[in-house]
Amino acid sequence: MIEWFTTAQVIVAVVAGALCLVLGLAGKTPNDLTLGVTAFVELLLIAQVVVSIVAPFTGNTASGSVLEFWVYLVSAVLIPPAAVLWALVDRGKWSTAILGVACLAVAVMVYRMGQIWFVQVA
């Protein structure tokens, strides 16, 4: 993991999550903006997968459990596509809120991954 990238990723996911949640509660159905920011959150997760595969070879290893780290990362990667799929099937305002929940869940999970990698609390 790269610390600044991880921090940026958490911030992006929180902002994207808050945006989708607010727009969803305001009655907006899923649109290019909300689906786009969720897709961006997913893109950063895929980048994180690449970083996490490469990092150990450059001497940047996890301080905590590598298995737990990957359980989080793989789970996180699955969440935004599930929410987007939901939003494409059901085009109601609650689907926009669900995109928000998905992004916020990713934010929490990436934060936990950061703890496992850098702080070793697990």
Added chain:
Amino acid sequence: MVTMSDTGSARAVGAGRLLIAVYAVLALAATARSLFQIATKFDQAPVAYLLSALAGVVYVLATIALVRRGAFWYRVALVTIVFELVGVLVIGTLSLVDPILFPADTVWSYFGRGYLFIPLVIPVLGLIWLHRTRPAGSEG
């Protein structure tokens, strides 16, 4: 805010969908984490980790019950959500009394603090939702 008319016994509508999504994420988080804990450090707190796994399975069941229609699944949803509420209150209290038996990293410890207190809030929202979508003629 919540469109509640003509929903009948269907619970997977409107705000209920958001509830189901949150339950699904919680089910995934609690189940995956407790399985990991049981696999790697079971002997540190066997009671807490087994209860955490049970909580995860009950969250999965509650998620399914919220999606399904009919009086039977309504009852399943009611029982599982009440179980979670009791669980988070009892284990939350016990974790304050005995942090060794119930360490901080399970879903119900410290009233779900490690999960942004969502395990404490979501059963209450779930019960409110069930009450508002209760089948006709049933006392939810």
